[in-house]
Amino acid sequence: MAVPAVLLAALVVAGCHPSAATGSGAPSGHAAPPATVSAAAPVAGGRIPVGEGPQKKYTVRQQPAAGSCHYRYEHGEPLEDRTCNPGAVSPAVTQANLATTICRKGSYTGGIRPPASVTGKEKALNAKSYGYTGPMDQAEYDHLISLQLGGDPNDPRNLWVEPADPGHKAGAGVNNAKDPVETKLHTAVCSGKITLAQAQKAIVTDWTTALATLGIG
Template sequence: MKTLRRALGAALALSSTSALAGDEPPLNPAVTQLTIDETICVSGWTKTQRPPQSTTGPIKRALFRGDGLPDEAFESAILDHVIPLELGGFLDDARNFQLEEAEEAREKDRTEHCLRRAVCAGLVTLAEAQAAIWRDWRSAAALCGDRRRSARVAE
C-alpha cells in the first residue's frame, strides 16, 4: 500500500504541474473584484457553488486515464479545482481540475483559505490571487505569506 501511495503521489505531482500557465484561467464570471463582498467573502458562499458528482466523476476518470494512474488508486486521488471556488474559479470547466494526493490537497487548501482572506481584507487583489494560484499554488503560498507579514509590520 505504501508503494502504491508513493507511486500515486509521484504521478499526481506530475499531473498537478500541468502546463496551464499559457491558458486563460477558467474563472467564474459572477466573481469579480467588485462582487467579492457578495460572493467569495460571504461565509459559506462556496458551499452553494459545488459541482455535482455527475460532472466531477467523468472529469476525474478522464484525468486518471490521461495520467495513466492505476485503477486501484482512483479512490485515494482527490479531484481539486486549480483556481479554487473560494477565489472565483469556474466550478465545472474541465481545465480547472487536477488530481492531487490527499496530503497535497490539504496543503493547497491552506493556501487557498489564506489567499481568500487576503483578498477579502484588501491585501491582494482577486486577479493577483487567481493568477498566482493558476501558475503554481506553491508559489502563490509565498505571496500569501509575504502579504501576511507585510500586514503585521504595517499594524
C-alpha cells in the first residue's frame, strides 16, 4: 500500500525510511557498513521474535551499535540487555516436531550451529556493543534461547557476549550457571513436563529464576 504524501514527509523529517513502517525483520548478510542494527524494541505482548532458522551457509550478522547495550545483574549474575537481545526462536522447531528436532537422539544442535569463523567475528563486534573489555576467552557468545530449546542459530537478537560468572577464576575457562538451567529446561520439555513455549518464555524473562518459575528442581 502506498504511503500517503503527508505521512511520507513526516517519516523523512523524522529520519525514517518508509520501509521501516512495514515491520521488516533484522538486517542480514555480511557485517559491512553500516556495521550496526537498530536495537529492537521490547517484545510486544510478550511474543518472542522469530528468526530465519538453520541456514546451509551462515554469514556474519550485523550487531547493535558500540556501547548501545548494557548488562543487567540479577542474583549476582550478568544478564542480557532486553532491548538488544529479546531473543529469537527458530521456525524449524515447534511443539509438534520436538521428537524429530531438539528431542531426537543424536546431536541436533551440532548440525545447525554456525561455524567459529562466523561467530568469532560476531562475538568481537558484540563485545563492542556491550562495552565488554574482559578476556574474550572468559566470555561466552551465548544463545539467549539455547539451540536445545529451539533458539535461532544466528539471529543477532538471540546472541550476546555473556561474561563469566562472578567469582570465576581467570584462566579456568568459560563457566556460566546458565548452561545447566538450559539443560534442565530441555529435559523438562522433552519429557512433556513443560511446553517449548513455556521454556522459551522463562529463559528470556530471567534465566536465573526460570526453573523456580516453572517448578523444576
